[in-house]
Amino acid sequence: MATMVDIKDVTKTYADGFEALKGASLQIEEGEILALLGPNGAGKTTLISTICGITQQSSGTITVGGHDTQSDYRSARALVGLVPQEINLEPFERVMNTVKFSRGLFGKPRNDALLEDILRRLSLWDKRDNRIMELSGGMKRRVLIAKALSHEPQVLFLDEPTAGVDVELRRDMWEIVEGLKASGVTIILTTHYIEEAEAIADRIGVINKGEILLVEAKDALMTRLGQKELRIELQDPIDDMPEALAARGLLLEDGGCVLSYSYDTSQDRTGIASLIREVSEAGLVLRDLQTRQNSLEDIFVGLVTDREDAA
Numbered sequence: 001m002a003t004m005v006d007i008k009d010v011t012k013t014y015a016d017g018f019e020a021l022k023g024a025s026l027q028i029e030e031g032e033i034l035a036l037l038g039p040n041g042a043g044k045t046t047l048i049s050t051i052c053g054i055t056q057q058s059s060g061t062i063t064v065g066g067h068d069t070q071s072d073y074r075s076a077r078a079l080v081g082l083v084p085q086e087i088n089l090e091p092f093e094r095v096m097n098t099v100k101f102s103r104g105l106f107g108k109p110r111n112d113a114l115l116e117d118i119l120r121r122l123s124l125w126d127k128r129d130n131r132i133m134e135l136s137g138g139m140k141r142r143v144l145i146a147k148a149l150s151h152e153p154q155v156l157f158l159d160e161p162t163a164g165v166d167v168e169l170r171r172d173m174w175e176i177v178e179g180l181k182a183s184g185v186t187i188i189l190t191t192h193y194i195e196e197a198e199a200i201a202d203r204i205g206v207i208n209k210g211e212i213l214l215v216e217a218k219d220a221l222m223t224r225l226g227q228k229e230l231r232i233e234l235q236d237p238i239d240d241m242p243e244a245l246a247a248r249g250l251l252l253e254d255g256g257c258v259l260s261y262s263y264d265t266s267q268d269r270t271g272i273a274s275l276i277r278e279v280s281e282a283g284l285v286l287r288d289l290q291t292r293q294n295s296l297e298d299i300f301v302g303l304v305t306d307r308e309d310a311a
Contacts, residue, residue: 002029002030003027003028003029003030004028004029004030004031004064004065004154004155004186005026005027005028005051005062005063005064005155005186005188006027006028006061006062006063007024007025007026007027007028007047007051007060007061007062008025008060008061008062009023009024009025009059009060009061010023010024010025010047010050010057010059010060010061010062011023011024011057011058011059011060012043012046012050012055012057012058012210013058019210020043020046020210021043021046021047021050021057021210022209022210022211023060023211024043024047024060024207024210024211024212025060025212026205026212026215028155028186028188029186030154030184030186031181031184031185031186032181032186032187032202032203033177033181033187033188033189033200033201033202033203034187034188034189034201034202034203034204034205034215035189035190035191035196035197035200035201035203035204035205035218036188036189036190036191036205036206036207037190037191037194037197037204037205037206037207037300038190038206038207038208039208041209042207042208042209042210043207043208043209043210043211044159044190044207045085045159045190046210047207048082048157048159048188048190050062050069051064051069051080051157052069052077052080052082052157053069053070053073053076053077056070057070062076063076064076064077064079064080064155065079065154065155067079078106078151078153079153079154079155080153080154080155080156080157081148081149081151081153081155081156081157082148082156082157082159083141083144083145083147083148083156083157083158083159083161084144084159085159085160087137087140087141087144089132089140089143089144090132091131091132091133092131092132092133093131093132094128094129094130094131094132095119095124095127095128095129095130095131095132095135095143095146096115096119096128096129098132098143098146098147099115099118099119099143099146099147099150100115100150102147102148102150102151103115103150103151105151106150106151108150108151108152114152115146115150118146118149118150119146121176121179122142122145122146122176123142123172124139124142124143124146127139138169141161141162141173142176144161145158145161145176149180153185154184154185154186155185155186155187155188156180156185156186156187156188157187157188158177158187158188158189158190159190160190160191160192161173161189161191162191162193162196170193170196174196174199174200177189177200178200189201194295194297194300195297197218198218198295201218202217202218203215203216203217203218204216204217204218204221206300206303208303213303214303221299222299227262227263227264228262228263228270228291228292228293229260229261229262229263229291229292230260230261230262230263230272230275230289230290230291231258231259231260231261231289231290231291231292232258232259232260232261232276232279232286232288232289233257233258233286233287233288233289233290234256234257234258234259234284234285234286234287235284235285235286235287236285237255237256237257238252238256238284239256240252241259242282242283242284244278244281244282245259245275245278245279245282248261248271248275248278249261249262250275259279259284261275
């Protein structure tokens with residue numbers, strides 16, 4: 001696939017000396033969904049604003065579809081649709097007029113059929129004559145997406161698109177994003193909801209304190225960093241770990257009722273069979289066994305914590 005967004009060694013330093021971005025480099029492929037994860041203040045919104053030309057980087061280069069965002073700003077910006085985190089809409093304007101106005105800002109000719117298709121895909125067609133102030137918060141977010149799509153961008157940035165919406169609407173939004181990807185739109189998503197990244201992203205990027213810690217295919221990341229945990233529930237609680245099991249690295253939890261064992265699923269041998277045998281040989285009676293796969297949230301927290309500890 002061709003690279004749609006190319007970010008090389010981008011920094012952003014504000015007048016007070018604060019470094020919001022520290023040498024960020026990232027290539028985003030045409031037609032993929034990239035989820036950018038990071039805690040508050042990590043630099044997610046700053047990076048998006050810089051790519052979209054709202055903020056200028058202090059150094060480094062950014063191209064969108066081969067167009068430099070500084071020297072060829074208009075061509076680069078015409079390829080980009082942005083759904084901001086804040087809902088900033090004219091409350092007395094009607095939905096259809098709001099979307100038409102956004103299309104006109106980019107100098108696009110009138111295309112009522114296209115706008116109807118966008119509004120229908122976003123379940124907004126029956127709201128087209130409603131004033132913005134009459135809509136729910138979730139519907140207003142859909143209007144923001146419609147505005148961003150009105151000029152037919154090739155790249156769509158979604159900055160916390162489901163913040164403050166209920167679970168049902170959030171899942172509707174995921175379906176919308178999948179539909180946009182199917183139509184060939186490249187999507188960059190920032191989110192605090194890690195389940196969003198797990199559900200819809202092709203690749204995961206992790207950013208913290210202005211640095212991109214990694215960018216990797218979601219499935220590969222889960223395989224490389226994900227671990228499973230075996231929880232052995234005992235029939236009777238124990239006060240101390242048997243000596244024969246201590247070398248295994250087991251943890252004693254839940255008041256001595258549970259033995260916890262972490263293992264790497266990528267290894268040829270997990271050691272579970274021999275562990276169960278040794279538990280029995282130690283005179284312990286098993287009541288139940290459970291396994292749990294590390295989630296992307298576990299991995300994300302681990303990455304950020306490790307970097308902070310290293311600092």
